[in-house]
Amino acid sequence: MKLPSPNDIVEDIEFLDDWESRYQYIIDLGKALPKLDESERQPEYKVKGCQSDVWLIDETKGDVLAFRTDSDALIVRGLLALVLAAYNEKKPEDILAFDIDAYFQSLDLENHISPTRGNGLRAIVGQIKSLASAKV
Amino acid sequence: MSLDIEAIRKQFPILAREVHNNPLVYLDNAATTQKPQVVIDALVNYYSNTNSNVHRGAHFLSDEATRQFENARSTVQKFIGAARVEEIIWTSGTTEGINIVAKAMAEQLQAGDEVVVTELEHHANLVTWQQACKKSGATLKVASIEDSGELTLEAFKAQLSENTRFTSFPHISNALGTVNPVIDMVKAVRQVAPKALVLIDGAQGVAHGDVDVQAIGCDFYAFSGHKVFGPTGIGVLWGRYEVLENWPVWLTGGEMIATVTYQDATWGKLPNRLEAGTPNIAGAIGLAAALEWFSQFDSQAVKAYEAELMSYAVAKASEIEGLRLVGNSPNKIGVFSFVIEGVHPADIGFILDRQGVAIRTGDHCAQPLMARLGVPGTARASFTLYNTKQEIDVFFNALKKAQTMLM
Incomplete structure (x- = not known):
């Protein structure tokens, strides 16, 4: 699956003017995100600090980091897609330089799906950043 | 003695709040109840x-x-x-x-x-x-x-x-x-x-x-x-x-x-x-x-009212396709725990919240019990004496919307 760029996502979401269409957009991203195989949903890939189960598998491809991720909750999968759009197949230094907070803010997600919800967004961002830090 | 629910509600300042521009429907009473003005005072x-x-x-x-x-x-x-x-x-x-x-x-x-x-x-x-x-x-x-x-x-x-x-x-x-x-x-x-x-x-x-x-x-x-x-x-x-x-x-x-x-x-x-x-x-x-x-309330009247809310909710549950109650002992009170086929409880919680309806989702700090019942978790609406049938209607309408969006 080819993820849209963060800029495209921000534009798409700004164009949608009610919460239902915004949620539907995120849900549809979630539906499109490839699933992990059942065999890949291993405890060692589980991200701690999530209310629903979230898995993250990373892989170094040349000079970029690639991520595959999954959750058993659909909206969380959509949120994970938003995160992957920003980070997947990027160089570690680009990952660290990306302003994720500004990105979430421009998606107007603070109101709808806040980082305090325990949905794992913060946890997964933290894990991706620390993987990137280890490579720099 | 019957209960004057509207008068009871007025004693809880938080129940007048709006969440995401919707009137708050607070159905998370098993997690914590709201406080009447006399307690705050x-x-x-x-x-x-x-x-x-x-x-x-x-x-x-x-x-x-x-x-x-x-x-x-x-x-x-x-x-x-x-x-x-x-x-x-x-x-x-x-x-x-x-x-x-x-x-x-x-x-x-x-x-x-x-x-x-x-x-x-x-x-x-x-x-x-x-x-x-x-x-x-x-x-x-x-x-x-x-x-x-x-x-x-x-x-x-x-x-x-x-x-x-x-x-x-x-x-x-x-x-x-x-x-x-x-x-x-x-x-x-x-x-x-x-x-x-x-x-x-x-x-x-x-x-x-x-x-x-x-x-x-x-x-x-x-x-x-x-x-x-x-x-x-x-x-x-x-x-x-x-x-x-x-x-x-x-x-x-x-x-x-x-x-x-x-x-x-x-x-x-x-x-x-x-x-x-x-x-x-x-x-x-x-x-x-x-x-x-x-x-100050007659405990039998409180129980009877809670039972009335519960049977109202259980009757409405049949309107939602694929909804299964988790926990249907004849002796149950206050808790409406459920799963909907093909929908994760956390997703239900997100979309209900956006409509001002507060419920709990997850394992309810009872992981072995969830494993015993064969569910990863449930969505749980829990009622108390200040809840109303009208709020239960709002809850079910919000649930229908969640189901439509998520299926």
Whole structure:
């Protein structure tokens, strides 16, 4: 699956003017995100600090980091897609330089799906950043 | 006597709030209940007019604070039907109450002893006993429930033996709402293992009226103030006087001593010997205000109204395709726990929240129970006396929208 760029996502979401269409957009991203195989949903890939189960598998491809991720909750999968759009197949230094907070803010997600919800967004961002830090 | 629900609602300032531009529909009462104005006032009045440390009556305010604090203890005594006021021990909540008992039991239990709990336990009444058993070498026995979430007396009895030293079980299940036959369960323990002690986890039981510890016949009853319209951070451990009188002290320090030298100390009398340090004075006074407020209603009328809300919700449940109730014991109260086929509970929670409807989703701090019922978690709406049928309508409409969006 080819993820849209963060800029495209921000534009798409700004164009949608009610919460239902915004949620539907995120849900549809979630539906499109490839699933992990059942065999890949291993405890060692589980991200701690999530209310629903979230898995993250990373892989170094040349000079970029690639991520595959999954959750058993659909909206969380959509949120994970938003995160992957920003980070997947990027160089570690680009990952660290990306302003994720500004990105979430421009998606107007603070109101709808806040980082305090325990949905794992913060946890997964933290894990991706620390993987990137280890490579720099 | 019937209840004037609209008048009751008006006493809860938070119920007038909007969430995401929708009127708040608060259906997370099993997690914590909202507070009526009288409870908020009691806290504010205490800090505005009375604040002082208790039991050190060198001045007027300290006397007044002590009087209010000890009156609060009497209010609790009356509310749960305790024989003596010294049997009421202030705690931070249910969890602390259970820990006070379990920590001491861990020192007394031995290999060969048995502790009996049930499959209904939330973590507060499971991890405590599991760890006490690990530490002491005792065996933890777990009474099975039916698929409906009902605990039968037979299943409970099956785990009892002459080796039973302690049993601990919920009055009402937090995840499913099952009301346990506590009186008969205590009788069964007394018959099979007369020396065993019985603790009842009253976290949910206390908010649904009619707790009478002497009628139940248990040795301990633990509950939290915040689940019965009181403040957070205050709770009660009730214990029978003869049992508590020599119960091992769990915290040492000020307030709980009789005499102290540099090398030694002797312990004070109940209840102070189990309440080291400056207590949560405001919390105790706030909790008493909550119990007095709640006691003004006829407990049968409260139960009948809660049952009416429940049957209304259960009847509406058939409108949602694929909805399955988790926990459908005929004896259940306050909790509407469910799953919808093909939809994750967390997703339901997100979309309900966006519509102003507050529910809980997840494992309800009862992971082994969820595993037993074969679900990763549930969505749980929990009702109390200020909820209305109209709110249940809003909840179901929000649920229909969630289902449409997620399928």
